[in-house]
Amino acid sequence: MVDRLPLFPPGSEVNQQGHLVIGGCDTVALAAEFGTPLYLFDEAALRAKCREFKDEFGGRYPDIVVAYSCKAFINKALLLLLVEEGLGLDVVSGGELGIARSAGFPMNRVYFAGNNKSSEEIKLALESRICRLVVDNFHELTLLGELVQGLDYTPEILLRLTPGVDPHTHKYLSTGIIDSKFGVPLIDGEKAVVQAMSMPGVNLVGLHFHIGSLISEVEPYRESIRAILGLAAEMKRKHGFELKELSVGGGFGVRYTLDSPATPISVFAEAITSSVIDGCRELELETPRLVVEPGRSLVAQAGVALYTAGVVKDIPNVRRYVSVDGGMADNIRPALYGARHEAVVANKMREEESEKVTIAGKFCESGDILIWDIGLPPVTAGDIIAVAGCGAYCLTEAMNYNASFKPAVIMVRESKARLIRRRETLEDLTRLDVV
Ligand SMILES: Cc1ncc(COP(=O)(O)O)c(C=O)c1O
Numbered sequence: 001m002v003d004r005l006p007l008f009p010p011g012s013e014v015n016q017q018g019h020l021v022i023g024g025c026d027t028v029a030l031a032a033e034f035g036t037p038l039y040l041f042d043e044a045a046l047r048a049k050c051r052e053f054k055d056e057f058g059g060r061y062p063d064i065v066v067a068y069s070c071k072a073f074i075n076k077a078l079l080l081l082l083v084e085e086g087l088g089l090d091v092v093s094g095g096e097l098g099i100a101r102s103a104g105f106p107m108n109r110v111y112f113a114g115n116n117k118s119s120e121e122i123k124l125a126l127e128s129r130i131c132r133l134v135v136d137n138f139h140e141l142t143l144l145g146e147l148v149q150g151l152d153y154t155p156e157i158l159l160r161l162t163p164g165v166d167p168h169t170h171k172y173l174s175t176g177i178i179d180s181k182f183g184v185p186l187i188d189g190e191k192a193v194v195q196a197m198s199m200p201g202v203n204l205v206g207l208h209f210h211i212g213s214l215i216s217e218v219e220p221y222r223e224s225i226r227a228i229l230g231l232a233a234e235m236k237r238k239h240g241f242e243l244k245e246l247s248v249g250g251g252f253g254v255r256y257t258l259d260s261p262a263t264p265i266s267v268f269a270e271a272i273t274s275s276v277i278d279g280c281r282e283l284e285l286e287t288p289r290l291v292v293e294p295g296r297s298l299v300a301q302a303g304v305a306l307y308t309a310g311v312v313k314d315i316p317n318v319r320r321y322v323s324v325d326g327g328m329a330d331n332i333r334p335a336l337y338g339a340r341h342e343a344v345v346a347n348k349m350r351e352e353e354s355e356k357v358t359i360a361g362k363f364c365e366s367g368d369i370l371i372w373d374i375g376l377p378p379v380t381a382g383d384i385i386a387v388a389g390c391g392a393y394c395l396t397e398a399m400n401y402n403a404s405f406k407p408a409v410i411m412v413r414e415s416k417a418r419l420i421r422r423r424e425t426l427e428d429l430t431r432l433d434v435v
Contacts, residue, residue: 002375004344004352007255007388009042009302018350020386022304025326025414027346029307030386030417034408037326038306039395041420043081045302048087053294056269061276061290070096071286072392073303077411077420078302079103082435088131090250090293094121101128111247113160115182121216122147126155128415130430134158134208134247136183141195142256148201158208158247160188161231163224165214167251170337174388176211183209189231204241207232207286210249216261218271225275225334233283235346247291248272254300256341256389265297285326290314296392303391306329306346310362320357322379327361328368329404331387331394335367343371344386359385363402402430 005012012022012411019028021040031038053066070079074096080103082089091097100110111133112125122144125133131303135141135157148155151158162175162183175182184192196204207228211220225248247321255262273290279288299408307324314320333339343359353375361368370387379385405424410417 001350002258004258004342004388007258007301007342008015008046008304008386009375010048011042011044014349017346018348020346020349022086023417024415025210025412025417027304027306027386028384030412031308031346034410034419035415035423036306036308036384037324037330037407038397039330039390039407039409040417041078041299041391041411042302042307043411046078046081046299047281049298049302050082050087053292053298054086056266057273057292060269060273061285065109065289065291067109067247067291067293068298069293070100071396072228072295073299073396074099074414075420076103078299078416079105082322089258089314094118097124097128097130099122107131111158111293113210118262119143119147123288126151129153129155132156132158132205132245135161135196136160138184138188138192138195141192141199144202145199148199151201153202154201156203156205157196158206158245159184159189159192159204160208160210161186161228162241162392163209163211163227165211165220165224165227166219167213167215167286168217169212169251169253171336175210180343183303186227186231190235190238193231193235194239197241206243206247206250208247208291210247210293211251213251214253215251216253218268221268224248225272225279225345226355229276229279229283229285233285236285239279242287243285246276246288246291250293250295250297252294252297254297254389254392255392256300257342260340272421280351290366298390300389301391303389303392303394305394307385307387309345309379309385310381311381312357312381315409319373322357322385323360323362324370324385325362325365326404327370329361329363329401330398331370331390331409332397332399334370334395335365337414339343341371341378341387341389343374343385343387344388344413345377345379345423348377348383353377359387363404367399400424400429405429
């Protein structure tokens, strides 16, 4: 039997009935109680990841900020948990900032990135007195220069640069190469730094980069740090620029499948902190505050999607399709960029994987396939399929295709489950229509 439990939240187990148990809760019972598709988050796993980031980076470096990148998953219950764990927040839109405000997230822990912020979004950030605006380009610098006029405080900003480093990940997940819509290319770095330093009413406190997502190698981070520190040293020499803060973004890979690489956070932390410390020593720079912005790596493994199997279609000598009651509308990742997940039959955890099946969604696109060719026990209608690694970029990229309802979300902890987002209803689907 294949043991896929390591892909689920730590502590997941199988009970006497052969059911998958997460956070002490029988997932088959959860599916019956809350309905499917159902997304669940294991609270202990989320908190453990927050602490792992703080400990691994904080144990190696004197001054760190862990700012969770909430594009991976945003929900008020999660935000409150992050406040308790002492994390900061990376937002990329007025919407994310608005949700953080409404949850009472401390604004002085918020970083705001994004490649095309509107005037309204920048105004909201300024009015909220967020921690740092991460300025992405020259247009934004000019806009900001106009919007800060008349402010009664001086906002602190970071400048996002593209270091020109290939992180060796999927093209759609790569953001630090020169041919990217994000950030100021390193070659224009001096011009941007000089412009920002000369702007009245704004304080340039540091530099930022984010090279991509689902990265398993540490060398791209090392290379990027070398490039950015090199620019910082040159700017210090030429223009008296002081690098007080450096953000290395997020992008840390996670293990979605048993055969995918699993680089521990400690390995990223060691490579990043040592590169910054060594680089600063060599270049005679003060070590800046170090910001990391994990998104995926903080929530992916803590989240699990539960579906109910319906139609099983056999095409002799070709394929067996198992269709479930969700799919690309709640998890676009496999269809969008070939993301791979693994799954189990939550009510048949002790049965041999005697079949190879393809798990299909229920939406009207042939590309709506969640998992190709996975070995599972014989699946019949009514079985509960639990897909691992669904905590990041599934719900935040979810849609209402085919007028589907976005799933309910629950948090499990110590054998108890609580609803943290209700399932959408027909009223939700028509709420915005104007007749
Ligand atoms: C600026 C910035 N920081 C952090 C992240 C989080 O990346 P990940 O979820 O891969 O950790 C992103 C993702 O796109 C980003 O754009």
